[in-house]
Amino acid sequence: xxxxxxxxxxxxxxxxxxxxxxxxxxxxxxxxxxxxxxxxxxxxxxxxxxxxxxxxxxxxxxxxxxxxxxxxxxxxxxxxxxxxxxxxxxxxxxxxxxxxxxxxxxxxxxxxxxxxxxxxxxxxxxxxxxxxxxxxxxxxxxxxxxxxxxxxxxxxxxxxxxxxxxxxxxxxxxxxxxxxxxxxxxxxxxxxxxxxxxxxxxxxxxxxxxxxxxxxxxxxxxxxxxxxxxxxxxxxxxxxxxxxxxxxxxxxxxxxxxxxxxxxxxxxxxxxxxxxxxxxxxxxxxxxxxxxxxxxxxxxxxxxxxxxxxxxxxxxxxxxxxxxxxxxxxxxxxxxxxxxxxxxxxxxxxxxxxxxxxxxxxxxxxxxxxxxxxxxxxxxxxxxxxxxxxxxxxxxxxxxxxxxxxxxxxxxxxxxxxxxxx
Numbered sequence: 001x002x003x004x005x006x007x008x009x010x011x012x013x014x015x016x017x018x019x020x021x022x023x024x025x026x027x028x029x030x031x032x033x034x035x036x037x038x039x040x041x042x043x044x045x046x047x048x049x050x051x052x053x054x055x056x057x058x059x060x061x062x063x064x065x066x067x068x069x070x071x072x073x074x075x076x077x078x079x080x081x082x083x084x085x086x087x088x089x090x091x092x093x094x095x096x097x098x099x100x101x102x103x104x105x106x107x108x109x110x111x112x113x114x115x116x117x118x119x120x121x122x123x124x125x126x127x128x129x130x131x132x133x134x135x136x137x138x139x140x141x142x143x144x145x146x147x148x149x150x151x152x153x154x155x156x157x158x159x160x161x162x163x164x165x166x167x168x169x170x171x172x173x174x175x176x177x178x179x180x181x182x183x184x185x186x187x188x189x190x191x192x193x194x195x196x197x198x199x200x201x202x203x204x205x206x207x208x209x210x211x212x213x214x215x216x217x218x219x220x221x222x223x224x225x226x227x228x229x230x231x232x233x234x235x236x237x238x239x240x241x242x243x244x245x246x247x248x249x250x251x252x253x254x255x256x257x258x259x260x261x262x263x264x265x266x267x268x269x270x271x272x273x274x275x276x277x278x279x280x281x282x283x284x285x286x287x288x289x290x291x292x293x294x295x296x297x298x299x300x301x302x303x304x305x306x307x308x309x310x311x312x313x314x315x316x317x318x319x320x321x322x323x324x325x326x327x328x329x330x331x332x333x334x335x336x337x338x339x340x341x342x343x344x345x346x347x348x349x350x351x352x353x354x355x356x357x358x359x360x361x362x363x364x365x366x367x368x369x370x371x372x373x374x375x376x377x378x379x380x381x382x383x384x385x386x387x388x389x390x391x392x393x394x395x396x397x398x399x400x401x402x403x404x405x406x407x408x409x410x411x412x413x414x415x416x417x418x419x420x421x422x
Contacts, residue, residue, distance in 0.1 A: 002161075003169040006136060010110050025266070029089035033106040038117055041105055045121055050081040053420070054124035056107060057084070058133045059091035061334060063098075065153050066130040068208040068407040070100045076411070077420050083122055087133060094308055110135040119145060126419050128152050134173045143176035148419045151180045152410055153204045156187040157353060163190060178419075181410050184355050202409035204356070210312070210340040211404055218313045222287055223259070226303050227317055231383065232257040234318035236311045236338065239263055240272065241327035242348065245372045247276040249379060250302050254279065256383075259314060261305040263324060263333065270306050277302040283310075316341040320382050320389065322375075323347045326368070332357060335366065342397030344382055344389055346375065356403075365396035 014034075020027035053073050057063045063086070073082055084101035086092035096104050108114040115137035127142050127149045142149045161167045162174060174180075174196050181202040182188055188199045235246055238260060250258045260277065262269055274280055280302035281289075288294075305311060315321050321338035325331055326348020335345045335357055345366040351357035360366035367382075369375040382389040414420055 002167050003136075006169060014109060026089050029093060030106075033089060033092060034108060037106055037108050038114075038121075041103075041108075041118070041121055044103055044105075045083075048081060051079065052081045052083050052122055052124045053077070053126045053128070054083045054085070054122055055101075055128045055130065056133065056138075057086055057091055057130045059086065059088035060094055061091075062130040062133075063091055063095050064209050064334070065204070065206045066128065067100065068205050068212065069128060069152060069410060072407060072411050074100060076415075077422060079422055080125065080420065083124065107135075107138075110137050112137045112141075115141040119147075126150070126414070131155065134170070136169065136173055139173050139176040148178045148417075149176060150410070150414075151177055151182075153202075153206065153406060154180050154182040154187060155184065155353070155355070156182065156190045158190065160190075163194060179413065181406065181413075183406075186355075200409065200413065203403055203406035205406040205410070206334065206336050207400055207403040208405070208407045210334075210336045210400060213312050213337070214316070214340045216313070217316075220310070220314070220317075222290055223303075223314060223317060225290065226259075226286065227257050230255075230257045231319045232259060232317055233320050233322065233379070234259045234261070234315055234338075235322040236261045236315065236324065237263045237333035238273075238322075238324035239328055240269075242322070242324035243273060243276050245327065245348070245369070245375050246322060247278075248372055249376045251278045254299065254301050256301065258302040259305065259317070260302060261311040261314070265306050265308065270304065273304045277304065280304050282306045312337045315343060318343055320379060321345050326350045335360070336400055339365065339396035340400045342393040344392035344396060346378060356399075360396060360399060363395050363399060365392045365399060367392075 017027045017030050021031050055066050055070060057066055070082060073080065082101045084104045085107040087107050092104065092106055098104060108118055119141050124147060127147055129151050131153050139149065162170045171194055178198065180191060180196065180199040182199060183204045185201050188201050191199050233256060235242065235258070243260065260273060262273055270282060274282065279299045281300050283303055283305045286303060315338040321343045323333050323335045323338055323345055325333040328350060331350045331353050332347045335347060338345045339360065345360065346369055347357065349368055349370055351368055357366060361368060367378050369378055
């Protein structure tokens with residue numbers, strides 16, 4: 001029965017995207033990117049006879065998660081060509097010109113025909129799916145062709161459909177994988193409960209990635225000029241709900257500096273941020289003003305980042321970090337990008353699917369808040385108690401250091417089982 005609904009879903013998805021594209025830019029990009037997709041893939045790859053590794057990521061977050069593996073493939077198996085695919089425009093559009101992968105494509109919509117056509121062209125020697133996204137026909141075709149298929153940094157919860165009585169096809173997908181590398185012991189036990197035993201608890205490659213980023217001590221003179229030795233709170237990957245929780249505190253504390261990096265940097269969203277934060281300026285406008293020596297408004301205490309890519313380097317300038325997404329259905333964004341800099345981290349209540357958030361809360365290194373009042377109270381407590389703030393930050397940083405190593409575990413499995421050969 002679930003296979004019937006899956007087929008309906010994959011047939012209906014492009015139709016829904018077409019309707020949404022009339023007023024949604026992300027849906028428009030999703031459709032545009034897949035127009036004549038096989039012509040694009042064939043034109044790029046058909047004359048390339050090299051051995052290939054295919055990595056699939058749902059979006060940008062999963063790319064950052066898979067990046068340490070891509071770098072290791074590049075280092076250890078430089079005779080292979082790296083093929084990277086994305087499902088979401090928010091991943092593909094930002095990373096389509098990345099220098100790690102030799103080819104970057106949108107993944108054609110899942111179907112028996114598309115899966116066969118894609119694998120006929122790519123002919124990968126190894127396939128890695130990052131964290132999640134389970135496309136039945138791609139996975140089945142890879143299994144039928146006996147191509148090693150790994151899941152990296154997987155995470156499973158009892159609420160997932162795999163563990164429901166009716167999810168026969170969903171469970172079948174899991175049997176197509178050669179091996180699962182999961183983040184937690186609970187995930188391993190859940191898989192074992194449905195007779196999936198080819199599982200290793202390797203941890204999360206995001207820990208390796210954020211440690212790489214933190215080791216690259218990029219400096220931003222213009223950011224340092226804005227902060228000017230003032231206590232600063234940085235809020236990253238925020239949505240409207242996050243900003244509505246934080247804006248009052250920013251507007252009523254002129255003695256502090258705030259850096260806000262919204263998840264969506266569309267014109268409408270940036271305009272909304274500027275309206276919420278009364279004494280704010282866009283980063284691009286700030287740079288222009290600095291270059292022209294035009295800055296004079298001392299009331300400005302909030303800098304709104306209107307680009308993608310800076311945030312993961314900026315958290316180190318904060319006294320306290322806030323990470324957005326916790327007031328939405330999808331949950332918090334990557335809190336490790338902040339914790340790696342030995343900073344206490346705050347976020348909204350939707351964090352139950354993120355083991356690192358649960359563990360950092362248990363260690364008093366991170367703090368969840370239910371609303372603006374609770375956020376302001378927590379910020380005031382951390383700002384007024386330097387020892388509490390310092391200890392929370394130290395614990396957060398030590399936690400990230402301790403959790404590194406997932407990339408090494410996965411690469412060791414690949415080498416020991418001779419899944420790739422030079």
